[in-house]
Amino acid sequence: MKFTFFGTGTSQGVPVIGCGCEVCTSPDAKDKRLRVSGLLETDTVNLVFDCGPDFRQQMLRSGCTKVDALLLTHEHNDHVIGLDDVRPLNFLHKKDMVVYALPRVAAEVKQRFAYVFAENKYPGAPMVRLEILNPYIPFRIENLEVTPINVMHGNLPILGYRIADFAYLTDVKTIPAAEFSKLKNLDILVLSALHHTEHHSHLTVEQAVKIARRINARRTYFIHFSHRAGLHRDIEKMLPADMFAAYDGLTIEF
Numbered sequence: 001m002k003f004t005f006f007g008t009g010t011s012q013g014v015p016v017i018g019c020g021c022e023v024c025t026s027p028d029a030k031d032k033r034l035r036v037s038g039l040l041e042t043d044t045v046n047l048v049f050d051c052g053p054d055f056r057q058q059m060l061r062s063g064c065t066k067v068d069a070l071l072l073t074h075e076h077n078d079h080v081i082g083l084d085d086v087r088p089l090n091f092l093h094k095k096d097m098v099v100y101a102l103p104r105v106a107a108e109v110k111q112r113f114a115y116v117f118a119e120n121k122y123p124g125a126p127m128v129r130l131e132i133l134n135p136y137i138p139f140r141i142e143n144l145e146v147t148p149i150n151v152m153h154g155n156l157p158i159l160g161y162r163i164a165d166f167a168y169l170t171d172v173k174t175i176p177a178a179e180f181s182k183l184k185n186l187d188i189l190v191l192s193a194l195h196h197t198e199h200h201s202h203l204t205v206e207q208a209v210k211i212a213r214r215i216n217a218r219r220t221y222f223i224h225f226s227h228r229a230g231l232h233r234d235i236e237k238m239l240p241a242d243m244f245a246a247y248d249g250l251t252i253e254f
Contacts, residue, residue: 001166002041003188004251006048006058009033010194010226011078013054023227030232030247035078036170036224038190039064040163045142047071049161049168051099055082061249065092069131069141072101073170074158075108083113087126096129100139100146102159106130135159149182151175154201162186166254167217170224173201175211187254189217190246192224205229205238212243219254221246 007013014033015024023031035052045068048055059067067089073079086097101109109130110117116126133139135157138147149160153171160169165187169175172192175183183189193208203211205222212220220243222235229235235245 001164002251002253003166003190004039004041004062004064005190005221005223005246005248006037006039006062007034007052007054008223008225008246008248008250009035010224011035011076012226014225014227016227019227021227023229023231026231028232029249032248033225034058034248036192037079038168038223039067040166040168042144045069045144047141047144047163049073050079050170051082051086052078053081056085059085065089067097069098069100071146071159071161071168072099072105072109073160074102074153074156075105076171079171080105080109080112083109083116083128084126086128087124090127096127098129098131098141100131100133100141102135102157103132106132133159147182149175150179156201166190167215171201172203172208172211173199180214183215183217186215186217187219188252189215189220191215191220191222193222193229194224195226195228196230197228205235209239209243213240218242219244219252221250221252 034054037050040047046066048067049071135148147162151172152174168190170192193205194202223246
């Protein structure tokens with residue numbers, strides 16, 4: 001398997017519009033963070049986690065031309081608002097884009113993209129097939145088994161996903177005790193870590209390190225950094241040897 005970090009930033013991205021802090025003005029490419037997303041590739045299947053406002057740019061930058069399915073974690077704009085940009089993939093492969101989501105998230109998607117699901121669609125509208133998930137039942141995408149991981153984004157229940165020995169968890173504040181059993185024996189853990197100050201709906205970097213220690217994956221990569229997290233090089237210095245600050249465009253194989 002191969003995973004490419006499409007975006008590793010929070011909802012505003014980094015740099016933030018109008019901000020002159022040292023992170024937002026950093027010349028280091030690793031401090032330029034698009035909204036959070038990622039591409040998991042196997043020999044047969046390409047899966048993208050979330051579809052935010054930078055989806056088009058991320059796809060073009062990666063060179064990826066095939067996505068078999070989108071796995072949505074939740075309905076916030078920085079995770080779904082790029083859905084219209086699946087159209088070129090519809091045209092290229094002449095098939096619907098399959099989108100997996102919780103019932104609540106699917107309902108939000110239908111509302112925000114009403115023209116996509118209209119009975120009489122205009123020519124050229126995106127072609128999307130929603131697959132509604134039961135958050136407690138694993139499902140299959142071709143030859144891959146996908147296990148939903150239930151986590152809390154503040155008071156909002158959202159999903160992470162485990163595929164083989166890889167798990168993707170973003171926008172996490174807490175993980176229910178019962179879900180840790182689904183995260184045993186991971187090779188790769190991708191986990192969100194906002195910045196260093198207590199937040200009502202996100203883990204701080206320090207809190208994320210503690211949860212990563214409990215999960216005990218072979219390697220952990222942190223994502224969803226705000227500009228307040230600091231420079232990439234400084235975040236890396238504070239992390240344990242088996243934990244890393246991911247950055248846009250980083251590709252890992254496992």
